Each structure stands twice: as structure tokens, then as C-alpha cells.
Amino acid sequence: METTEIDTSLVSLEHTITSGGDERIELIHNGLNKYHINPSDNQDVFNRGTCTCSVFTDEAYERVSYLFNGFQKNTIAFEDVRRDQVKSLKRLLNNAELDYHIFFAPSGSDLCYYPLLFSKLMNPDKPIMSLVTCPEELGSGSAMAIQGKFFSDKNQILNSVEKGASVNQELTVEYRSFNARDEHGVILDHHEAIKETIARYKNEYTIIGNLVIGSKSGIEDNISIVEECQEDVLWVVDLCQLRTSRDLLQKLLELNCVIMITGSKFYQSPPFCGALLVSDTINDKLAEAKPNTWGFEKVYTKYDFPTELKALREEFIDYKNYGLLLRWESAIVEMNLLNEYKxxxxxxxxxxxxxxxxxxxxxxxxxxxxxxxxxxxxxxxxxxxxxxxxxxxxxxxxxxxxxxxxxxxxxxxxxxxxxxxxxxxxxxxxxxxxxxxxxxxxxxxxxxxxxxxxxxxxxxxxxxxxxxxx
Structure with a gap:
């Protein structure tokens, strides 16, 4: 059962910052989220769990409060803030000279739907095969999202969905996973196995290769496989922890990888906020494709897409997710502050x-x-x-x-x-x-x-x- 009851209220900052996502970010009866934290209750907190969940930093809270008051008074526009965020992220990620585009989503798990949408837009008649490394160490629900399934009981658009159900019954995804560790905890190398799988199925399927650089325990895949199999795969690199160098980001974009990042891990925004970095080459292919939501109008809003994809944006709901916007603003504050250090x-x-x-x-x-x-x-x-x-x-x-x-x-x-x-x-x-x-x-x-x-x-x-x- 799917129901749409979008919360567009700006009652309080605490409410807004914990809305516009799935149930993981919401405060329950004890005033805490599922991680036992209230992001707005940020005083006298010692945080060594940034891989899971963070509270506001003081500097971020001040900036986000200013924007929130502007939204309440209608003196600040959602679209203007989003436009500034795109510019800031490109500057802070040190890739302003590269032609790439930024897509947004309420969490890292929500980002996992984008490659499915891209694959169907670019190759609508071919089924999808999704190859996944480190499935046991991805963020909660990512394995389901990669298969085109709802990973939660609700999302930013639908107040109630059936967890595990397909977002689109007509979307076929063949899922192949490669575990991060063996039973003894040793990190496994699946380089050759992935190459063999690609060679065997590349003509039959549109192949999505999901690599991870910075899993829950910090595992980093070897990206040499991207260079070896660049033509036959849509490579998606999970940098969601965003614990990496700007040089690596630039290299991955030059290789036409789709890069998933979040601001709610290393940069300590309240949970959660995701973004996808997409090269100009791939974005041009999306712009040339016939606009179609492929069922993902149940997941994304028009403001999640870059303004360059005007026709595709218009296929999605006109819903301004202030919670997501403010969570990203919190991360950008931290990115700016850390950028002052070498x-x-x-x-x-x-x-x-x-x-x-x-x-x-x-x-x-x-x-x-x-x-x-x-x-x-x-x-x-x-x-x-x-x-x-x-x-x-x-x-x-x-x-x-x-x-x-x-x-x-x-x-x-x-x-x-x-x-x-x-x-x-x-x-x-x-x-x-x-x-x-x-x-x-x-x-x-x-x-x-x-x-x-x-x-x-x-x-x-x-x-x-x-x-x-x-």
C-alpha cells in the first residue's frame, strides 16, 4: 500500500531537520531517532560515531537556523539555496573545472535508485544486471534499493510503502553480490570474478558495477577494474562516507564514474543527505533520452535533478524537501570550515x-x-x-x-x-x-x-x- 501525505510544514527546525526522509531519521516516542540521538540536542556531546550518526555542530546550527527563519518568513527561496549549494559543492570538492552535475537524495540508500533510472533511460529495452561489492557493509537498505525495491516503510514522497516491494514491477534487475569479508574477517578481492561476470553478460544486460571506497568499516575497492572495463559498465562508486581525497574524486569523474557521496558521515550533518556526481558525458545521454520516470516518481522530486535536465525534471513531483536542503547546508558549513586546514x-x-x-x-x-x-x-x-x-x-x-x-x-x-x-x-x-x-x-x-x-x-x-x- 502506498500513500502520499507529504509534510510541507515548517513548524520547527527540530521537526524539519528530522523529516523529508525515511523512518530512520525521525524522532520516536523517547525524542530520539533509531540511533538513540536527537540531532538538535547537540550540547555536551562527545562524538566518535560519525560513521553512523551525528548531531549539529554549533557553526552548522547557526547557519541552518538562519535559513530556516528565512524560509518561515518567505525571505529566502528554496531554489536559491539549492543553486548556491551546487556551486559550493563543486568548489569544495575541487572539481569546478570539470563538467559534471549534481543530483540529490535524502540518503545514501536513496541514491542507489539513480543508476537504475539512468540505465533504463539510456537502454530502455535491456534488462539490468547489478554487481555489488561489500553488500554487508553498505548503508542500511542499500542492497534492496540497488535491486529496485523499497528499503524502508516510507520515503520523502510516500508516507507508507511496502518495504521490499518493487518500485516498478516492470523493472527487472539481476543482482550479483561479492562479499566484503570471509568468515574470518579477511577482506576479499573479487577483481577477477567481477571481470569474468562482465565479460559473460555484457551483451545481454545493461551492467551496473557498484564499487565502494569507504564502507562501514572503511573498506576501499581497487578502482583499476574501472579502467579495464570502462566501456561495458555504468560504474557507480560509493564514496558515501566521503572520507577520500579530492584527487580521487577527480580521477573517478574523468573515468565517467557515477559517484555517491553524503554529507552526514565525515562532515557530520544530521542524518541523512545524499548527492550523486555525474559526468557531463552521462548527463548529455540522459538529456537526449525520452523523459520517463520508470516508477521513480515514487522516490525523487523535481528538485533532486540538475536544472540542465529540464524535461526530465518536469516528470517528477514539485515538492521542496526543506529537511534535505538544510541537512546539506549543515554539511557544507563543515566542509567550508575544514577547507581552511591543509x-x-x-x-x-x-x-x-x-x-x-x-x-x-x-x-x-x-x-x-x-x-x-x-x-x-x-x-x-x-x-x-x-x-x-x-x-x-x-x-x-x-x-x-x-x-x-x-x-x-x-x-x-x-x-x-x-x-x-x-x-x-x-x-x-x-x-x-x-x-x-x-x-x-x-x-x-x-x-x-x-x-x-x-x-x-x-x-x-x-x-x-x-x-x-x-
């Missing part, structure tokens, strides 16, 4: 933090670092928790995680809330994560890289374990 300085700070936390976890009797950490992004550290020689299960880690993020830490009494990354399951196993973001890096750099609170964070985890809070 990239080499930022990378060094992240490396020092990573080394410090790694040493603490290695010396703790309760933690076991995930294997192949050197192959992952330094701003995310993943580890399993063990008690009396046995690793905690996914359910036990979820219980431990909830205790840590909902109760004050006796070791960090200056903070009302401590945030760490939510558990991630792989096979029958599970791990938790520490992750820093832009605001965290700026704070450390402005405070002489004082990592004493991170030491107390590890001790906080140990405290809750000793208390049996799992």
Missing part, C-alpha cells in the same frame, strides 16, 4: 588519532581489531568485543552500544552523551566502530591533538563491559 594537516591528525586508538585497543583485554585495518580508511577503526575469550554477538553488541550512547559515562562526566558507531554484522559475527569527522578533526587540531578524552572513551567501553551491560 589536507596534509588533516590527514596527519587522522593518522595520529588512528594510531592512538589502535594502540589502546590492542592493549585492551576486551577488544580485537578487525583484520586488514591497513586496507581501510584511517578515520574509522573497527573492532570486535570479547569477554572471557568469547566474542560478543551482534545482539549483545547492540545492547552494549545502546547503553553507551544513552547513559552518561562516569569517565567523561563533562559530556551528557557519548556516541560511537553502531554494530555491523558480517556472517554470524559483528563489530563496532570508532569514527571521527570534520568537526572532531578541527577540534583536535585546535587543541594540540589532545587525545586524553579518546583514552577515556576506550576506558568507558571497558567500564560498560565490566558492568555486564551487554
Amino acid at each position: 589536507e596534509s594537516v588533516v590527514n596527519l591528525a587522522i593518522s595520529r588519532w588512528n594510531q592512538h586508538i589502535t594502540e589502546l585497543l590492542e592493549s585492551s583485554p576486551y577488544s580485537h581489531l578487525m583484520r586488514d585495518q591497513e586496507k581501510t580508511n584511517s578515520s574509522i577503526i573497527s573492532f570486535r568485543v570479547k569477554v572471557d575469550g568469547d566474542f560478543l554477538s551482534h545482539d549483545q553488541l547492540q545492547t552494549l552500544h545502546k547503553a553507551i550512547v544513552t547513559e552518561p559515562s562516569p569517565l567523561l562526566p563533562q559530556y551528557r552523551k557519548v556516541i560511537i558507531g553502531q554494530p555491523v554484522a558480517y556472517g554470524d559475527n559483528s563489530f563496532v566502530r570508532f569514527a571521527i569527522g570534520s568537526h572532531n578533526v578541527r577540534y583536535l587540531l585546535d587543541h594540540d591533538m589532545d587525545l586524553s578524552e579518546d583514552t577515556l572513551l576506550v576506558q568507558t567501553i571497558e567500564h560498560f563491559i565490566k558492568e555486564g551491560r551487554y
Whole structure:
């Protein structure tokens, strides 16, 4: 059952910032979202869970409040802010000299529908085969979205949808996945298997290749396969954590990759906000195609598409998603602030933090670092928790995680809330994560890289374990 009850109210900033998406971002009866956080309750919070969810930074809250008041008074126009955001993102991503276009979506999972739409617009008569790496470490629901299925109980347009149902019954997607890790946690290399699959099916299907650079545990696929199979595949690179260099972004765009990013991970916007970077070559093909929604009018609005695709935009609903707009504004504030620091300085700070936390976890009797950490992004550290020689299960880690993020830490009494990354399951196993973001890096750099609170964070985890809070 699908129902349309779009919330267009601007009652309060807290309401708006937690609307215009799926149920994950909404506040429930306890005033928190599913991650046990209220993004607007941002004072005295120690966040080392930027891979999952963040609260407003003070600077972002000030800017977003200003825009929200302007929207309420009709002194600021939605379209003007969106236009400025596109310009800002191109400048901040250091690719202003490249011809590319930006598509928007309420989350990283929502971005996964775009390649399906693009494939049908460019090759309407061919079925789709979608190849997916790291399926167990993608954002919640991405595997379903990649298959053209609703991944949630609602979205920005429909107040109620059937989770798991096809967005379009006539859309055929053959799904092939390649796991990130084996049963021992070792990162797997599927390079040759993916090449063989492409060679076998490229004539029969429109092939979408989904690679990831920065999964939940920071896994980074080797992009050499893009250069080797560039002509036969629509390559989609998941950079949703946005923990990468501008040089890599530019290289991927030059290779005609479609790039998924979010502002709600490393750049610590409230959840969630996604954007898709699309080369001029692909955008031209979309402009030449016959305008058709292929069922995705149930997912996207006209304002999610670049203004250059005028005919296609007009096929979608005229709905201004203020929540999404403001979440992206929050991220752009952080991007601007971090841009004041040299990239080499930022990378060094992240490396020092990573080394410090790694040493603490290695010396703790309760933690076991995930294997192949050197192959992952330094701003995310993943580890399993063990008690009396046995690793905690996914359910036990979820219980431990909830205790840590909902109760004050006796070791960090200056903070009302401590945030760490939510558990991630792989096979029958599970791990938790520490992750820093832009605001965290700026704070450390402005405070002489004082990592004493991170030491107390590890001790906080140990405290809750000793208390049996799992």
C-alpha cells in the first residue's frame, strides 16, 4: 500500500531537520531517532560515531537556523539555496573545472535508485544486471534499493510503502553480490570474478558495477577494474562516507564514474543527505533520452535533478524537501570550515588519532581489531568485543552500544552523551566502530591533538563491559 501525505510544514527546525526522509531519521516516542540521538540536542556531546550518526555542530546550527527563519518568513527561496549549494559543492570538492552535475537524495540508500533510472533511460529495452561489492557493509537498505525495491516503510514522497516491494514491477534487475569479508574477517578481492561476470553478460544486460571506497568499516575497492572495463559498465562508486581525497574524486569523474557521496558521515550533518556526481558525458545521454520516470516518481522530486535536465525534471513531483536542503547546508558549513586546514594537516591528525586508538585497543583485554585495518580508511577503526575469550554477538553488541550512547559515562562526566558507531554484522559475527569527522578533526587540531578524552572513551567501553551491560 502506498500513500502520499507529504509534510510541507515548517513548524520547527527540530521537526524539519528530522523529516523529508525515511523512518530512520525521525524522532520516536523517547525524542530520539533509531540511533538513540536527537540531532538538535547537540550540547555536551562527545562524538566518535560519525560513521553512523551525528548531531549539529554549533557553526552548522547557526547557519541552518538562519535559513530556516528565512524560509518561515518567505525571505529566502528554496531554489536559491539549492543553486548556491551546487556551486559550493563543486568548489569544495575541487572539481569546478570539470563538467559534471549534481543530483540529490535524502540518503545514501536513496541514491542507489539513480543508476537504475539512468540505465533504463539510456537502454530502455535491456534488462539490468547489478554487481555489488561489500553488500554487508553498505548503508542500511542499500542492497534492496540497488535491486529496485523499497528499503524502508516510507520515503520523502510516500508516507507508507511496502518495504521490499518493487518500485516498478516492470523493472527487472539481476543482482550479483561479492562479499566484503570471509568468515574470518579477511577482506576479499573479487577483481577477477567481477571481470569474468562482465565479460559473460555484457551483451545481454545493461551492467551496473557498484564499487565502494569507504564502507562501514572503511573498506576501499581497487578502482583499476574501472579502467579495464570502462566501456561495458555504468560504474557507480560509493564514496558515501566521503572520507577520500579530492584527487580521487577527480580521477573517478574523468573515468565517467557515477559517484555517491553524503554529507552526514565525515562532515557530520544530521542524518541523512545524499548527492550523486555525474559526468557531463552521462548527463548529455540522459538529456537526449525520452523523459520517463520508470516508477521513480515514487522516490525523487523535481528538485533532486540538475536544472540542465529540464524535461526530465518536469516528470517528477514539485515538492521542496526543506529537511534535505538544510541537512546539506549543515554539511557544507563543515566542509567550508575544514577547507581552511591543509589536507596534509588533516590527514596527519587522522593518522595520529588512528594510531592512538589502535594502540589502546590492542592493549585492551576486551577488544580485537578487525583484520586488514591497513586496507581501510584511517578515520574509522573497527573492532570486535570479547569477554572471557568469547566474542560478543551482534545482539549483545547492540545492547552494549545502546547503553553507551544513552547513559552518561562516569569517565567523561563533562559530556551528557557519548556516541560511537553502531554494530555491523558480517556472517554470524559483528563489530563496532570508532569514527571521527570534520568537526572532531578541527577540534583536535585546535587543541594540540589532545587525545586524553579518546583514552577515556576506550576506558568507558571497558567500564560498560565490566558492568555486564551487554
